[in-house]
Amino acid sequence: MTTPATGAHEICVEIGSHPVLLRTPDHTYRERLANRYAGFLTDGSHADLKFDIDLVAPLDDMGDDDVEIEVEARSGIWRLRRSDFRAEWDCRAGRGYIRQAPTPYSTDSILRIVHTLLLAGEGGFLLHAASCIRNGRALLFSGVSGAGKTTISRLAPADTTLLSDEISYIRRDGTAYRAFGTPFFGELARPGDNCSAPLGTLFFLEKGFENKIEAIPKSEALRKLLRNILFFAEDPDLVKVIFRSAWEFVERVSMSRLTFLPDERVWSVIR
Amino acid sequence: MSERYVLRSSAIASRLLGGEMMVMSATDSTFFTLNEVATTIWQAADGHTPLSEIVTKSVCRAFEVEPETALQDAQSFIDKLSGHGILLVSDQPLELQPAGSPEAA
Structure with missing residues (x-):
C-alpha cells in the first residue's frame, strides 16, 4: 500500500461514543461525508481513530466485481479489503489509511467494519x-x-x-x-x-x-x-x-x- | 476395531447454556448445539480416555442405552464433529490443549 495521503479537510464521525476522524485532501468529498453523517459529527480532539482517505478512480488494481469483504490482522495491523476499497489500521497507533472509490458508500462499509472491531474488544x-x-x-x-x-x-x-x-x-x-x-x-x-x-x-x-x-x-x-x-x-x-x-x-x-x-x-x- | 481417542480442539468456543452445550468453530464460525448424550461425550473428550471407555462409563451410566448402540452413535457423532475440526480423533492418546476446555455456565 502506498504512503498515506494527507490533507486539511477533516471530519470526525462519532457513533456509539467512538469518535473516528476521517481526513481527505478532497474538499468536495469531505462535504459529502458531512452530509452523510450529519447528526453524528463532533470535533476530532478526542478521536479514537484517525484515517487518511485517498480517493481513487478508476479502481485500477482493486480487482474484479467481487463484493466479498476480507478482514484480517497481521502484527497489530488490521487489513480491510473489498472490491471498492483497501484499508489498513494500526491498532496501537490508532491510525489508518483508506484507499477507496469516491463514494460515501465505501467509507460507510469501512466504518461498519471498524466499529465491529472496536466493539469486539469491549463486549459489545x-x-x-x-x-x-x-x-x-x-x-x-x-x-x-x-x-x-x-x-x-x-x-x-x-x-x-x-x-x-x-x-x-x-x-x-x-x-x-x-x-x-x-x-x-x-x-x-x-x-x-x-x-x-x-x-x-x-x-x-x-x-x-x-x-x-x-x-x-x-x-x-x-x-x-x-x-x-x-x-x-x-x-x-x-x-x-x-x-x-x-x-x-x-x-x-x-x-x-x-x-x-x-x-x-x-x-x-x-x- | 482399534481404540479411538478424542480431544476438543482449541479452535472452538463452547458454553453450557440451558442444559445444552453450544459449540462454535473459531475457524469457520460453524455452530453446533449438542444434546445431552453428545454433551457427555464432549465433556469427556480429554484426549486420554478411550472412546469405548467414555461410552461405557459416562454415556451408558447416565442414559439407558445399550453399549453397542451407544458406541455406534458416538462414532457417528465424533466423525461429524471431527469433520468440522472441532474434535480431534486419533488411534493414539492426544495431548490436552488448554484453550479447548469447555466453559460451564
Missing part, C-alpha cells in the same frame, strides 16, 4: 436489528433481511425515538447494556437519532398471522443472536471473543420472539 457488537427508545428503554428488533426491521420501525408510535432500522449499536454499560443510535440505515433511508438508552428487551422478529410475544430458550436465543451479529474478521481469537460476548448478553438481557402482523397494532403488545 453491531447487530442486524432495528432499535428505538420508548419510555426510557431501548428496544431491539432483530432479524435477517425481510424479517420486518424496517416495517416495525415504520409502524412505531410517535413517542418512540428511532436508533436505527437496520444496524443497532450495543455497548456494555457495567453489568448491563446500552443501545446507541447509528447513521446506518436500511429501507427506511434515514439515519437514527444520535442518542442512547439502557437496553430493555431484544425481540427476534417473525412475520405471522397474529401479534404475540413468546419466551425462547437461551440456547435458541444465543443461536439467533450469533446469526445476527455483524462480524467480518476471520480471526479465531476474535470469533471466541464474539461468542463470549454473545453468551454474556444472553445471560443478562431479556429476549423474546415477536411474531407480528405488519400493522400498527403490533405496538400494543410490545412492553
Whole structure:
C-alpha cells in the first residue's frame, strides 16, 4: 500500500461514543461525508481513530466485481479489503489509511467494519436489528433481511425515538447494556437519532398471522443472536471473543420472539 | 476395531447454556448445539480416555442405552464433529490443549 495521503479537510464521525476522524485532501468529498453523517459529527480532539482517505478512480488494481469483504490482522495491523476499497489500521497507533472509490458508500462499509472491531474488544457488537427508545428503554428488533426491521420501525408510535432500522449499536454499560443510535440505515433511508438508552428487551422478529410475544430458550436465543451479529474478521481469537460476548448478553438481557402482523397494532403488545 | 481417542480442539468456543452445550468453530464460525448424550461425550473428550471407555462409563451410566448402540452413535457423532475440526480423533492418546476446555455456565 502506498504512503498515506494527507490533507486539511477533516471530519470526525462519532457513533456509539467512538469518535473516528476521517481526513481527505478532497474538499468536495469531505462535504459529502458531512452530509452523510450529519447528526453524528463532533470535533476530532478526542478521536479514537484517525484515517487518511485517498480517493481513487478508476479502481485500477482493486480487482474484479467481487463484493466479498476480507478482514484480517497481521502484527497489530488490521487489513480491510473489498472490491471498492483497501484499508489498513494500526491498532496501537490508532491510525489508518483508506484507499477507496469516491463514494460515501465505501467509507460507510469501512466504518461498519471498524466499529465491529472496536466493539469486539469491549463486549459489545453491531447487530442486524432495528432499535428505538420508548419510555426510557431501548428496544431491539432483530432479524435477517425481510424479517420486518424496517416495517416495525415504520409502524412505531410517535413517542418512540428511532436508533436505527437496520444496524443497532450495543455497548456494555457495567453489568448491563446500552443501545446507541447509528447513521446506518436500511429501507427506511434515514439515519437514527444520535442518542442512547439502557437496553430493555431484544425481540427476534417473525412475520405471522397474529401479534404475540413468546419466551425462547437461551440456547435458541444465543443461536439467533450469533446469526445476527455483524462480524467480518476471520480471526479465531476474535470469533471466541464474539461468542463470549454473545453468551454474556444472553445471560443478562431479556429476549423474546415477536411474531407480528405488519400493522400498527403490533405496538400494543410490545412492553 | 482399534481404540479411538478424542480431544476438543482449541479452535472452538463452547458454553453450557440451558442444559445444552453450544459449540462454535473459531475457524469457520460453524455452530453446533449438542444434546445431552453428545454433551457427555464432549465433556469427556480429554484426549486420554478411550472412546469405548467414555461410552461405557459416562454415556451408558447416565442414559439407558445399550453399549453397542451407544458406541455406534458416538462414532457417528465424533466423525461429524471431527469433520468440522472441532474434535480431534486419533488411534493414539492426544495431548490436552488448554484453550479447548469447555466453559460451564
